[in-house]
Amino acid sequence: MKGLAFWPNGFKHITNSEREIKEPSDLKGLKIRTHGGEILNDSYKQFGAASTKIAFNDVYQALQLGTIDGQENNLTNIKSQSYDEVQGYLSLTNHTRTEYGLVANKGWWDDLNDQTKKLLSDAVDEATKKGRELAKKESEEALKEIEAAGKMKVHKMTEEEHDKFVQILQPVIDKWSKKMDPEIIENILDMQK
Template sequence: MRGIERGFTKNKKLMNIAKMSLLSLALLFPLAGCGGNEASSTEAAKGDSDAGYQKLSIKLSHVASDNTPKGLAALKFKELVESESGGNIEVKVYPSGQLYGDNDEIEAVQANNVQIIIPSAAKLSGFEETFEIFDLPFMFKNEEHLRAFEDGEGGQELLATLDEYGMKGLSFWPNGFKHITNNKVAVDDPSDVKGLKVRTHGGQIINEVYETMGASSTKIAFNETYQALQLGTIDGQENSIVNIETQKYGEVQNHLTLTSHARSEYAVVTNKQWWDGLEPKTQELLTKAMKEATNEGRNQVEKLETEAIEKIKSEGKMAIVELTDEQKEAFKQAIQPVFDKWAQKMNQDIINKAIEAGN
C-alpha cells in the first residue's frame, strides 16, 4: 500500500507541475513582444505612433526660471523628446534650482542622480580652463561668430574635453552679450571706467578687465545687485540686456553702454556612462531634439533682447551709448593684455578655431 501511495503522490505532483507549466505558458503568450528591460530594450512598450523607443525617464535640472531663454529651451527639449518617442521617453524638467543648485549640480550629474544639467560654461573651467573662453574680452564679434564657433570643430572639441570626467557635453545655450551700466558717467572710452566700482560674477578674467581700465570690481550675488546699486555700495555692473531690463536697473542707474565685451553662455551636460548606455536610436532622437532646443534658445534670446532694449529706450531712464567700431576697438586695445595673458593658458587649438570662426 505504501508503494501505491508513493506512486500516486508522485503522479499527482507531476500532474500539478504540468498544470503550472501550461498556466505559465498561457500567461506568457499575451505578453509576447512587450519587452522586459524598460531602460534598454528596443522592444519596450510602444506609443501610438509605434515609434518603438525604449522606456526611459530623464531628469533635467537647471537654476533659471521657465520663462528665460534657458527655461524655454529646456521645455522645448521636453516637448520634442516626449512627442517624437510616442510618450515612451519622459523628460522631467526641474527649473529654478528645485532639484540641484549651482553648488551641487555638477557632482549630481557625475553621479547620475540627474541626467542633464545646464550650468554656466565658466563653472566647468575646473575641468578644462578653456571653458572660460566666453569671458575673454571681445573674443566673439557677434552672434554669428559665436554660433560658428559653438557649432563648429572648436566648440565640439571643447565639449569633448568633459568625456574623461564622466560627463558629455551636448550643446551650448545662449544668455546674451554683456554690457556696462553705471550711475556716474557716460562711458564711451576705456578712460571713463577709471575709478568706478563695478559688480561682476567674480571670475578672474573679467575682474582683471576692469582692473586694467582702472576700475575696481567686486563679486556680489545676482539677487543682491539691485540693492547694492541703490545703496551706492557699487557704481555699476555688467550684464545681458535682458537681465538689465528685467532687474529694473534703470531705476538705480543713469547710463548704459552697449559694449558686448564678454559673453554669458551655458553648457548642456549629461552623464557619459548613462548616455553611452542608451540605444543608438534614442541617442539620435535626443541629439536631434537638443539641436532644435538650442535653436529655440537662440531665437528666444534674440526676441527678448530686442524687446528689452526697446523697453529701456521707451522708459528713458538710462542714457544709452552705442559704441562705434572705432570706440569698440579702443576698448579692445586697452584690455588686450588681459586677453593675451589668459588665452595663453587655454587650449591653443580651440582658441585658434574660435578666432577662425569669425573670419
C-alpha cells in the same frame, strides 16, 4: 560629464550711475558688479576699475545704496531687474556672453543606444537654435523698452570705440589665450563685433 550644448543668455553690457562709458578710461575708478572670476578681474583692473562680486539678488540694493557704481548684465536682466531705476547710463559693450552649459552624465549617455543619442542630440540642437533666436529677440525687446522708458542714457558703441577696449585688453587676452585654444579666443573676438 558629456557636453551637449551651450544655451545662450545674451551679451553683457555695462550700466552705471556715474557717466557714459565710451572708452576704457571712462571705467577708471568705478566699482562694477560682476559674477567674479580671474579673467573678469584682470579685465576690469586693466580698465582701472574694480570687479566686485555680489550675489545677483543683492545687486539692485547695492546699486541703490551706492555700494557699487555699476554692473554688467544682459539686456533682459537689466530690464527685468529694473536697474534703470538706480542707474543713469547703459553702454552697449557686447563685452562678454553668458552661456549655460548643458551636460549629461557620461555613463548614462554612453549606455544609450545610437538611435536615442541621435534623437536627443537633434532635440538639443533644435532647442539651442530656438534658444538663440529667443535670446536675441528678448534682448532686442528689452532694449526697446529701456529706450522707451527714457530713464537711462543708452550709448551704442561704434566699432572704433569697441576696438579701443580690445586694444587695452590685449595683455589680458595674451595672458589667457596661452591657457586656451586660440581658435576659441578668435571666435569670441569675432562674436563681439
